[in-house]
Amino acid sequence: MILCHGEHARTRRALASPLRLLAATLLGLSLQATHAAPDYPVTAAQRSTARQVAEAGVPLSELAPNAPESHVVRRGDTLWDISKLFLRSPWRWPELWGMNLEQIRNPHLIYPGQELVLVREGGRARLQFGRAGSGTVKLSPRVRAGDVDNGPVASISLHLIEPFLNDAIVLEADELDNAPRIVAGREGRVLLGRGDTAYVRGEMPPLRNWRVFRQARPLLDPDTKALLGYEAAFVGSAEYVRPGSVTPSADGKTQEIVPGTVVLTTLRQEAGAGDRLAQAPTRDTTNFVPHAPSAPIAGRIVSIYGDGMSAGQNQIVALNRGRVDGIERGHVLAIQRAGERIADRTDPQRAALQLPDETHGHLFVFRVFERVAYALILDAQTAVRPGDRFTQP
Structure with a gap:
């Protein structure tokens, strides 16, 4: 039997933290942008939590060194690309978005042509929608009809994982x-x-x-x-x-x-x-909400999809953690390079030193089974190999 997600478990996890609540209300879970979007039920408590997170923003220290004051969304942009533009840690994107919470319908729809304005206040930063060529304005989200090219931006480049x-x-x-x-x-x-x-x-x-x-x-x-x-x-x-x-x-x-x-x-x-x-099953066109795990997690890469000995950016790997371990679709994970054991050449006794593990890339989980998950290599400084460790970012 092919493994599948438990709907109730996924719902409970999706509302388990302010970050995932905000991510769900902002981005939703459907790529079918050409159809009318449903209302998402949001309780008063959830609305309050979302407002607090959205209004707080991120510390200025979390902004990317060259974060622009504004960005006009272009065709081909992804949520990950935009988040990297503004943030040192793109998986913290839910904390950055300012929201119009008066009417939550589908406030995740971000389209080419919309302007995103970075607002710095009180030592923190938020993103707001603006209108290119004019000042910042408060926009109510709306659904647009049109072809796929005019649809909202995806979380990542879907052509890399769709197959x-x-x-x-x-x-x-x-x-x-x-x-x-x-x-x-x-x-x-x-x-x-x-x-x-x-x-x-x-x-x-x-x-x-x-x-x-x-x-x-x-x-x-x-x-x-x-x-x-x-x-x-x-x-x-x-x-x-x-x-x-x-x-x-x-x-x-x-x-x-x-x-x-x-x-x-x-x-x-x-x-x-x-x-x-x-x-052949029905094609799964669910979008992904990129977020860090809410609890510490660690594991190893089992294999490179396609029997490769090593892999790099945009390739697929299998992980030895799955649904039972708390892995979720959209999780961003850090790939760890094992620290070397060296001799201290400055010490006459040549004491043995264990260098610390270092992050050298990131993974994006897009498919989860009971004890295994598949992830896309978002970036990697060196070759990724079976046996490499991963942790929360």
Whole structure:
């Protein structure tokens, strides 16, 4: 069974701290900007907490050294980009936003063309909406209709993770063992490409869209070697054509097996005999609220997605912490470089020194399973490798 989020648990966690409350009311959770946005229920207590956090802002010491006085949102901007522009620690963005709390509907909608003005007062700073070319004004949030290009800015560059939102999966058990499998290609082809016909053995309901996976591999905890789950590498997509059949012979001792048929529609790598099919779920287009964990957390990188030995910015890694450990979608985590052990050359005794661990990059969690999570490398000063540690930023 493929793991999924618990709605009630996620709701409780989302309201557990002022930062996440403000993040939820500011940014919402939907990328479907072309549709009318729903009202979000906010209690009097939550409204009070949000107002306090929003009005407080951040200390001036938390501003980026060259933070601009204002910024006009451009197409292609992300919330992460904008936050980095103003803040030393982008994951503290909820504290920076000034809010119009008179009518909370969807105050997260930030569009290209809007001006964000940095207001410094009393040793703290906040962002307010302004109007390019004029003074700061108080704007009530509103929903705009239009195409995707005119929609609100996303938290991060979604094209980097969108292919992995549904395609990167972790299974509780090696469930693909019993899934329908490709047994042959047309005209005896061994490697199959886009548009090729594939013959499939196994029970296949007549659903149009299917996903193709390579046989799942176990994910082991780098510390305990415990089995965390099975990662199924995504191969591509297929479209159902016709079912197979099994016809007993007249004597009942043998069977005539006719495989089902699919056409491969999109591929990340060539498909072949033995690859497994799974039903395609509804695309997950949920947005992400970037925030730091509310409690200390630490773990290790299990693997680089795609079997790489090392990774850099914009690549995907698997973590040995998941839902049971308090990991949430949108968590920002710090990648730690282990401190070296050196000899003190200034000491005649050459005493051994353990240098402290140092942060050398950041991760953005976008998919969470029971004991595993996938994260995007936002930045990295050096190569990221399996076994590297991560903590709260």
